[in-house]
Amino acid sequence: MGEPRENVHFWQAGHLGGLELLSARYIDHRFAPHAHDGYAIAVIESGAERYRYRGVEHLAPAGSLALINPDEVHTGSKGDDDGWRYRVFYPEAEQVRAVLDELELPIAGLPALRGSVHRDADLVDGFLCLHRLLESPSSALEQQTAWRDALLALFRRHARLPDPAMPGREPLAVLRAKDLLRERLAEPPSLEALAAEVNLSPFHFARTFRRATGLPPHAWLKQQRLDQARALLKAGCAPVNVAAQLGFADQSHLTRQFKQAYGVGPGEYRNACARSFKTH
CATH class of the missing domain: 1.10.10 (Arc Repressor Mutant, subunit A)
Structure with a gap:
């Protein structure tokens, strides 16, 4: 069977204070003029979306960001015969302010995003990866770090946010x-x-x-897990037990990360270590 003509998935990110998220494919749907209390940050995955915002018609093609500020009326409809597929973040104003306040920047009020459609490949890729991350069972540590990094990159580029001070040594x-x-x-x-x-x-x-x-904290943690996994495997522990003991989602999760880091699967590594021990 082919892909459904339209589909919508809406949820909230529990680790990010209930941040609202949408993943959808629309073809015939048309959004009536409306506004959001907070921001709308959309990444167009395929097709194109057409919308009216601040009195101007915009066309957001695949590979672009569509940015809407709080309390700004806008519409939405297809800009391509096949409609459009996108992923959207709907952070409330307070959710954004709380994160930016952590940087202790000399800004008054809530920064406004400039322009609307932007073809920034690195930001598009970053927000796509973040959206998928928030759809996965990844840790709060990773999600909260990635969300802050993405917001800082967006607002520095498109709201002219001042550069934060260099982090201290601590x-x-x-x-x-x-x-x-x-x-x-x-x-x-x-x-x-x-x-x-x-x-x-x-x-x-x-x-x-x-x-x-x-490394960010979650990546440093990942390396510690892998180092400990290697030690346990070398001691003869079964991969399934190693995965459970160290917090991997399952054995396949351990296998993917272990092979990515060391070029060999955990089972192969364990067996090779056992053969080497017998030889010596």
């Missing part, structure tokens, strides 16, 4: 955070909880941690 906070992550490999704390433990704002902590380690 060596004691980084060491404490590393210890907390090692203690909770299987069930890591969220970015917000981890930052609170070291008395920093989430954004400040994430940027400080990345500066100190070269």
Whole structure:
């Protein structure tokens, strides 16, 4: 059977304070003039959307961002015979303000996004990856970090947000955070909880941690899990037990990440280590 002509998936991201999200394909649907209390950040995946915004007709093709500011009336309809497929973020004004406030920037009020249709390949890819991440069972640590990074990139480019100050060194906070992550490999704390433990704002902590380690907290945690997985496999533990012990979603999740990092699957690695032990 072919793909349904139209489909809609709407949900909320629990780790991001109920951020509203939409993934949809529309063909004949037409949005009546309406406005949102917060922002609308749409990524066009295929086809094209046509809409009227601020008295101007816009056409957003595949591979573009369509940006709408709070309380701005706009419409929406197909800009292509086959309609359009897109992914949309609907952050409330307070959700955006709360994140930007963490940067302690000298800005008054809520920044307005300039323009509407933008073909920024890196931002498009970043928001597509983020949207898919929020649709997956990924950790709060990863989701909260990725959301802050995406918002900062968007508002620096299209709202002329001032550059935030360079993150500080904060060596004691980084060491404490590393210890907390090692203690909770299987069930890591969220970015917000981890930052609170070291008395920093989430954004400040994430940027400080990345500066100190070269990795965002969730990526550093992933490396620790893989290092521990390798040690357990070398000791003879079965991959399925390793996956459960270290917080991987399942054995296939462990296999994908292990092979991506080391070029060999965990089962093969375990067997090779066992053969080497017998030889010696």
